[in-house]
Amino acid sequence: MDRDVSGHLNAYSRAALVVRLPGDEADFNRPIGLFESSEYAVSHPRAKDQAAVSANSSNRVEPDGAVFNCGGHVATMDWAPSQPGAHTLHLAVAAHPKDRQQNVIGRALEGPALLQIWRIGTGPPSLALGLCLQGGLAWDCKWQPSQAPPASGLGLIAVAQGSGEVSLFDIPDPTEAILHPDKLRKGKGRADSLSGTDRLVDLPLCASAGAGAISGSLVGCLEWLPSTPHDLLLGGCWDGTIACWRVGALLASAGDLGSSAGPGQRSLQLLLHFPAADGPVRALAWAPAQLAGTTSDSAHRHLVAAVGHTTYLRVWDLRDSFRPALQVDLPQRWRFSVQWLHDPAGLLIAEDCGALRWTSLDPFFRRERMPANSLFEGNNSGPIWSTHMQPHGEQAFYAGDNGEVGMLHIARGDRYVSADAHHCLAGMRQEEGRLRVLSAAEMTRRNGLFGRKGGDPASLKPSEQAILSIRCSQSVRDPQAGIEYAWLAHGTAAGIVHILHVNV
Structure with a gap:
């Protein structure tokens, strides 16, 4: 089923940001629009009339860096687990919508937002997936560590939303998500001409925990247990408390207090909530x-x-x-x-x-x-x-x-x-x-x-x-x-x- 994602797109500024990169001439301005990127190489300065080198060109200069525009105040980022030696990586970026650049901490929010997954490596950075959220914004996002990356997909990511909900999503391989949209609810809207909008998806939840289960505390930061089996998730709250959940397989019963899970997904069991x-x-x-x-x-x-x-x-x-x-x-x-x-x-x-x-x-x-x-x-x-x-x-x-x-x-x-x-x-x-x-x-x-x-x-x-x-x-x-x-x-x-x- 398709879902209209125009509200999620309109939540972010589409105005191009003007950037000057290392190696650019003093009077050269690079406008970078929403979901667009640009590379640079300090050892190979680019004149303002030089055409961009194709990512697939055999004479492509290896870049020293790159920039991209995610459309709003960058609150947090995290790298997805990857195979050792992998040259293509994925970066999760939580950017605040344009109307929520500044927020009162400890106050619940709601509204459309995106968690952006960017592909970094060979070629300029590109938006691989845009995960549609309804919690106003994402205060934090953390990938579950993995000794061996999952056989399929990018892995499990936890998101602390402005609504107070802690959400778990199993992120599919971006290529598979685009080639087989029938497996998920893919976005559509009035702005499909904008680069990357065909990659906005509405994934089903693996599990979620609401603020009601922790006395209304709103989570602002997250941290996974770094040692195997990476089954504990911490949440630091704006009211000074800390919550701890155990993440596991879906329980046969209805689930634990404050936890809900999608069909065939995971359980999220609250273990502890204390003033810290x-x-x-x-x-x-x-x-x-x-x-x-x-x-x-x-x-x-x-x-x-x-x-x-x-x-x-x-x-x-x-x-x-x-x-x-x-x-x-x-x-x-x-x-x-x-x-x-x-x-x-x-x-x-x-x-x-x-x-x-x-x-x-x-x-x-x-x-x-x-x-x-x-x-x-x-x-x-x-x-x-x-x-x-x-x-x-x-x-x-x-x-x-x-x-x-x-x-x-x-x-x-x-x-x-x-x-x-x-x-x-x-x-x-x-x-x-x-x-x-x-x-x-x-x-x-x-x-x-x-x-x-x-x-x-x-x-x-x-x-x-x-x-x-x-x-x-x-x-x-x-x-x-x-x-x-x-x-x-x-x-x-x-x-x-x-x-x-x-x-x-």
Whole structure:
């Protein structure tokens, strides 16, 4: 059955965004419309009269990066699980509709929205699927981790919608979805001439959990258990509570309180809901699976770090949720992102003052230097909105309000994290009505992130250049060049997502 998706399309701005990419001439503007993309290669500058090189051309220049327009404020992104060495990846992007660019947290929303699945790899980025939602917007989306990607489809994704519903969708292979639309409800509307609109689909739910089952709490962030069998899903709520569900096969009975599942799909069982903070929970992190001392040690399945609008850093043991297992007093600041590392053992936290905080969890190190904190501050005062560790790597990436993308190298075995390990990778600047993408070399000349001397004083930056979400893909080995690389995605408030080719 077809469904009219014109409301979902009209929810997003179709105005072309003007972008200047690295290698472009100073007076060259690139208009990028909704669901459109453009590549660039710094080593091969493109003149304004040069025709675009076809993705199928044999003389195609391998790009250093690309940008695409998703139509609204990029709230969150996540890479789908992939086969080792796969050169084509998929990125889920949650962009807020044009009428919901700014929202009151903790207030339920409704209305049409899209979860966009983009194909990244060979050729320019393209919209592979657009998943139609009715929950106003998506606060967060997370793919279920997988040791071995599913035999068919892209995998299972959890979405925290503005309505308070946590929804699970089994995302099909985009090629199969387009070739066999009879398997799903495919969208149609008055705007089918717009690029990518034939890829908008209305998938059946695998399972869902409403806010009513957790006393009306609205989920704002999600996190899957990183260790096998990846059967636990955490939700951090705007009222300071945390919920935990077990995801499994469909129960023979009617299901659990607050859970509904589609035919032949999965169950979503609420295990726990408890107060964890005195303000909104903005980010969660499970303990790494490597913390398990033996195969029978399951402590890592129960330890969770939570940060948000609170003065405390708290680590919770889900087996005893009446009090935190660890509580560290921190300055009065808001914290938006947290990464839990195994080696060295510690937490990397993004703060609203434009700083990164490293808190060591090594018990021997904490005896030497209490409270074992390192704080890295740059020249800019805007908040750092997002951090992400390269999967199985030693690079932590981060970005924030100043539009700058940084990398922090955290070597295994090191107890101290040095400010000298920071590097600037790229940047965004709002200049004369257009968004300019800056390369690492241009950022170095501008005294970018954590510049020591000569940097401009902190100033208020245009909101369009703010980078709100950053995610690094799994590494891919290039056998010809003998190097490993990854794709680093970061999304802006303007609606532009920048994909950067980085060596890891």
